[in-house]
Amino acid sequence: MKSPKPVKSHIIKQNKTMAKLNFGGTEENVVTRDEFPLSKAQEVLKDEVVAVIGYGVQGPGQALNQKDNGINVIVGQRKGTKTWDKAVSDGFVPGETLFEIEEALEKGTVICYLLSDAAQIALWPTVKKHLTPGKALYFSHGFGITFNEQTGIVPPADVDVFLVAPKGSGTSLRRMFLQGRGLNSSYAIFQDATGKAFERVISLGIAVGSGYLFETNFKKEVFSDLTGERGTLMGCIQGIFAAQYDVLRANGHSPSEAFNETVEELTQSLMPLVAENGMDWMYANCSTTAQRGALDWWKKFRDATKPVFEELYKSVATGKESQRSIDLNSQPDYREKLDAELKELRESEIWQAGKTVRSLRPENQVVEA
Template sequence: MTFLPSFSTRSYMSTQQQLLLKNDNPIDKCKEQLKFKTISVLGYGPQGKAQALNLRDHNLNVILGLRRGGPSWEKAIKDNWRPDIDLLDIAQATYTSDIVKVLLSDVGQIEQWNTIKNNLNENNTLYFSHGFGIHYNKYTNINPPKDIDIIMVSPKCSGNTVRKNFLSGEGVVSSYAIYQDHTKEAYNNCKSLGFLIGNNYMFQTTFEKEVLSDLTGERCILMGMIQAAFVAQYKVLKKHGHSPLEAYHETVYEALNSLYPLINDKGMSWLYKNCSTTAQRGAIDWSKTFEKQLIPMIDACYHSVKSDAEVKRVIECNSDPSYRIKLDNELQEIENQELWEIDKHLRIINKDQ
């Protein structure tokens, strides 16, 4: 099937980057590409649920593959998926579909891989939203056959945002990659699936680059570093005699409710241009100091990811039978931190007003 080869090539800092744009790839064309395909979604976590529901809303032939009787199975039934019709076990869903969207957790992919592999058919499309299993195949043992296509669409947001923005029409952004193109339709299927789950545009990457950037981002600015920065500033303000409420509001509340939304809407330079002269001077000066300190730390994190140290730790931790208990304890420690206890309490107060 011939499909639109449309993309836009843009230059960013002297680097040519191909962008697939929604306006160049009409939804009707994308649906036409997939109208005779059965699409299975394995997993019903945030990404699995969002992508499955978005595709179903386009009236495509979508089925779920889940562990029969498990918690996700029950959640799917509540979302009107029908057992033994469009809600099947993983083996059945894989075997009866043309496109298999593997949206299980990284560990879940490892655990279910033999079941998936044994039920794949020639010319199937294997779809991922994260390159972990494929890129780290020497640890995950996820080695797909050569007679299928392997593609990736990786949303740059949570599954909850994928669904919310699909319903609102706001859309999201993803990277995409073609790992194996056996049928010569991998590109067409990849971009069709990408736009049908709600992307405004997609940029090209590889499975390797997606994993390295994603794992680095999670450990640094997206989660690990921002949690550390919030806690560190809160502790310093309290140490110097500021009340817990003042420390909280100058650290978390103002960032999340005022400044970060403005950065998202207007950009960082707009924020700097539209704050007080005192804030401008201090932020410009101290940002340079922080940058010098942070570059070697982030670089060390990147090398830890690239050297496979991080994936080894993830797999080693998850192979420990008691890991779930240990992890729950670590997560509870974060929830119990004074900063987030205040946050929780004030959220309740705000809702009551």
């Protein structure tokens, strides 16, 4: 079965800055490099100094992509930290393109606020001091602004405030950029003080390496993002992996059989087919026996998990999730505690079995000379 070539027949309208596309019956605005080429982004940003504050996961991806795209980008990071050293080894030069946070805040005309969401609270008074009229405050999440009663982040009225939220890890943002591809991002404008917020935010979105940008607002971005990462993208998927693996093991299946039928086949064989051309196409490339069973069972799983997703969404919308994240991630030893929980996951039987399974992939095998 051949996968179809990408077609432009979904486009309903296209003008110089945007295209309107049909997403399963709903029309939405998107911006791609077709409407907004990199040369235009470079022109819009030519007099700006983009200060990327924080060099954790998104910081490196966004700063390096902008640098490679010819944008005037500097990094603000605490000296003497591991991430300062990482910025140096990534090619940022102390005193030229790498500064202490306050110095970068002073120099930047666009402030990309890429500290962890909890850390943004502590640094906010410092950031605010440097937000002089006409500057832009850029986020990659709607968190700080939407939950401002919890974060205290209330920007002055005379700066632009917007977001570009890459829909994936900063690691993928960089990898896909280097492959000549782009990661999808959403964008939103919270405050347009200069009248130029739109061209600024889209230019930054293209410059950080987005494939296409879709429109949202701060609240929708953070509600959907928190739901997604707690749900199918990260939390739920580990939950259903663990449930199926446990049932197979309890019924006498070996770890390698249980892992292969739960994780390895999904990530290596079936999900790439879903990514390429949708669920029905993946089904159509499996046996009729498998198709019969999957079609019979998927609705039962939907119905069993939907109440959990409803509970999750409510927990996000009432601010319970953001509060928990702020409380726990503001503790001085939050890193050690997270690491301990990750260690528990890593040392669980399923992921230990996975380690051995992965070592058997051809690309991981050491070839003896």
